[in-house]
Amino acid sequence: MRLGNRPIDDAFVRAFASDHRDIGSDRACFDLAALALYGDRLAFTTDSYVVDPIVFPGGDIGTLAVCGAINDLAADGATPLVLTCSLIIEDGLRVETVHTIATSIARAARAAGVRIATGDTTVVGRGACDKLFITTAGIGVIPAGTALDIGAVRPGDVLIVNGYLGDHGATILAARGDLAGDVPIESDCASLGDLIAELVRAVPRTRFIRNATTGGGVASVLNEIAVAAGVAIEIDEATLPIRVPVKGFCEILGLHPLYLANAGKIVAAVPPDQTEAALAALRAHPLGFDACAIGHVRAGAAGRVTMRTTFGGTRIVDMPACEHVPRIC
């Protein structure tokens, strides 16, 4: 952690105090032999979080940044082990807010058994950034034999999600607009490390898992799979798990929940004969209680994602041309 602002640095030192020793440094060091106990390959990931507002029902930007890195690693089949956190903070942001975020980062990491190795706080002048941005990077280790590969997805595979879609995106939009308080939803922000480990243990033939924490929501993940695996995907709108208030909120705004961001949801592709085993494994975990199959992979036009609508028609689920809504995660 660089020399930045004394009260801000203190907030982080306090929040992380119990986790590690070298908080004053922006580097950290681990025995490769200790890492090798977890598997044979290192996974390395990064993402920036710019969500607005920075505190929202169900979480805050700190929880989101930690869970996002963990979920990216876990979806690769890795055991998440260590994160770094870099914060860019607008001068004048209340120290209490920074303390809240720092506490959330520490709590989310501790709950997931992941270490925040090191961090960096950079304060910029008023107006040079909007409140606070966080970039997390993470390393994890993939157990030998785990082979999740987007290219392994093939016709017949079933696509599964671990619960309700769009909660995070709808929560952020509601918190920003005039509807705040009227929409009884909160972000699904959660660390999915354990859930994903359970799924892979129960269904070693799981083809591929993707963390659906993107601005483009599940629609974007499905398109990515269809393009990369050279397959078509068909989903069934009637099976999509969408909470009633999220559905209503989306109708008002003219958005489909498939395009809303999630913060604790994955899409998994499993062989058809493993569908029940996968659903059972997910549903046995509190974060997968509402898991369900939403569609399947087909031969045919590579890269095309279609949805059978509740009205009996078929529509194309496009790749969002850009993030549907800015600063949702």
Add this chain to the structure above:
Amino acid sequence: MRLGNRPIDDAFVRAFASDHRDIGSDRACFDLAALALYGDRLAFTTDSYVVDPIVFPGGDIGTLAVCGAINDLAADGATPLVLTCSLIIEDGLRVETVHTIATSIARAARAAGVRIATGDTTVVGRGACDKLFITTAGIGVIPAGTALDIGAVRPGDVLIVNGYLGDHGATILAARGDLAGDVPIESDCASLGDLIAELVRAVPRTRFIRNATTGGGVASVLNEIAVAAGVAIEIDEATLPIRVPVKGFCEILGLHPLYLANAGKIVAAVPPDQTEAALAALRAHPLGFDACAIGHVRAGAAGRVTMRTTFGGTRIVDMPACEHVPRIC
């Protein structure tokens, strides 16, 4: 790399195309066995770069972010291997500028033999960030037997820098103000991986190395060493390598070059009998040609850094209370 803005993503895909295959993903994967060929410990570092202006004489924010991560790893004694880059980009920033930065990132990484494993671009609305911020994270591997430790610094050790101080800070300040064009200096932005490897090879008993790319300059590094090692440090102003225009520029602004940021400088502590060997190793490298000893470690008031001035007096070199000048790196 997340789905963000098509022209921006294209700029990165083009710039990194030759470096790696999985540019469309925000994660990367490496064999632990391959990493173990480089040593026995993994180093993991992160930093955010918010320099303003983003393009300056001698480099740009992309070069700075890559070199900074490499130098942090190398100063730990690690062989820098892989970086991630997360960019937060203000909507409306010219695509040509993004392309320039992307090219700089790719070029700096390639020149240092380091792979950009994965990246992430996040576009925020106009006014939500000032142009472009970059957070790099890096992993490297520390060769077995390398033991650089701030706690190993002891009285008698000699403090060495690898060349002129303050060039980066003065360049950024000059580029921002009315003096632009009048000050014939440029940033010292450079990757020091090879230089540091040469130093450690020539002087295996090197106690400690710190990358001096911080807002607080060499003054901040010296204070950090004095506090962490529980020693006093005395430097000699007459020996400080400062370019004439940097000195003049600092006099105008009332700053001391010791407090100005560097972007390609280290401070190394070596045992006194290794001083000549260390200087010879550094001077044999183009980035250490102007290396010199600037002071030494003393017993006495732990944490105190003093400077014998060119006028024959002694002054205390305080830890800067905060970054001397904002957004210098």
